Amino acid sequence: MGAGPVTEWLAMGGHGVYVWSAYGLSAAALAGMGVWPWLALRRARQRITDTLAPNDPVADASNDRKQPEPGQGGAA
Amino acid sequence: MGKAMEWLRRTFHRMGSPRWFFAGSRGWVLGLYLVGAALIVVGSVWGLGFAPTDRLQGDSYRILYVHVPAAHLAEAVYVAIAIAGVVHLVWRMKMADLAIAAAAPVGMTLTAAALATGYIWGIPTWGTGWVWDARTTSMLVLLFLYFGLIALRQAVPRPERAALAVSVLAIVGVVNIPVIKYSVDWFTTLHQPASIRLGERPSIDPSMLWPLAVNALGYYLFLVGVVVAALRAKIIERESKADWVRSWVQAR
Numbered sequence: 001m002g003a004g005p006v007t008e009w010l011a012m013g014g015h016g017v018y019v020w021s022a023y024g025l026s027a028a029a030l031a032g033m034g035v036w037p038w039l040a041l042r043r044a045r046q047r048i049t050d051t052l053a054p055n056d057p058v059a060d061a062s063n064d065r066k067q068p069e070p071g072q073g074g075a076a
Numbered sequence: 077m078g079k080a081m082e083w084l085r086r087t088f089h090r091m092g093s094p095r096w097f098f099a100g101s102r103g104w105v106l107g108l109y110l111v112g113a114a115l116i117v118v119g120s121v122w123g124l125g126f127a128p129t130d131r132l133q134g135d136s137y138r139i140l141y142v143h144v145p146a147a148h149l150a151e152a153v154y155v156a157i158a159i160a161g162v163v164h165l166v167w168r169m170k171m172a173d174l175a176i177a178a179a180a181p182v183g184m185t186l187t188a189a190a191l192a193t194g195y196i197w198g199i200p201t202w203g204t205g206w207v208w209d210a211r212t213t214s215m216l217v218l219l220f221l222y223f224g225l226i227a228l229r230q231a232v233p234r235p236e237r238a239a240l241a242v243s244v245l246a247i248v249g250v251v252n253i254p255v256i257k258y259s260v261d262w263f264t265t266l267h268q269p270a271s272i273r274l275g276e277r278p279s280i281d282p283s284m285l286w287p288l289a290v291n292a293l294g295y296y297l298f299l300v301g302v303v304v305a306a307l308r309a310k311i312i313e314r315e316s317k318a319d320w321v322r323s324w325v326q327a328r
Binding site: 009012013014015016018019021022023025026029030032033034036037038040041043044045047048049051052 | 109113116120124125129134135136138139142143146178181182185186188189192193196197199200298299302305306308309310312313316321322325326328
């Protein structure tokens with residue numbers, strides 16, 4: 001055999017499959033929880049950017065429509 | 077009223093302001109993430125490579141270092157959510173509701189991780205992954221309570237109504253927490269009783285206890301960071317019409 005100390009350590013006295021799968025799963029759960037808020041924040045920001053887009057000067061110029069004068073009614 | 081009470085009162089009021097919280101929390105998130113992750117790495121390497129092998133369980137006991145912090149935090153997050161539920165109902169503080177929305181998925185993931193690592197640990201030590209005993213079943217109930225908190229919010233169309241319902245469910249569900257905690261003392265179960273109790277000598281050797289302490293602290297800090305980061309995202313979602321949010325988005 002000639003199992004080195006690393007191989008022996010990885011084997012965990014025959015319980016390697018249980019120990020490593022438990023740690024792998026925990027690491028995945030922690031990483032997932034850690035990334036989730038950043039994705040949520042980015043998504044929320046993107047959604048706001050999309051709703052603000054119609055006020056974008058480039059978008060306004062393309063649809064040939066004048067901004068309503070202040071004080072005029074216009075769509076809600 | 078001392079200075080401490082005054083500080084507490086002012087902080088409580090400020091915490092009610094999404095804008096104040098959002099502005100002040102950015103640096104905290106990064107710090108909590110980094111310190112928490114570093115402690116988890118140290119605790120796990122210690123637990124996997126340097127803590128001694130258990131006389132009875134062999135090396136499978138090392139699952140303890142990820143199982144116990146996940147299970148403990150799953151309960152602690154629920155207690156925090158129930159307290160936020162009370163704060164939301166009594167003071168009608170919107171931030172408390174946003175905190176519940178931010179913390180519920182974290183608690184659910186932790187509960188699932190505790191159940192899954194427990195299942196894996198059970199195979200070599202109990203001879204079975206799952207048993208319907210008091211500890212495992214009450215933990216499964218906790219998972220369903222977290223599902224409930226998340227699903228209820230999505231099921232009620234008006235956010236203010238949903239927030240009230242979620243707060244009530246959060247408070248009612250807290251009755252499950254003492255059941256989980258004392259299940260191993262009240263009932264005959266395969267699950268071992270607590271090795272660490274307040275005011276008693278732990279029944280676990282210090283050489284095995286230290287990595288657990290480091291990992292548990294790491295989990296605490298990291299997950300507080302996650303909940304704060306998630307709360308920041310919830311603030312931007314919920315306050316999307318506020319001027320300060322719009323100018324924050326445009327400034328980026």
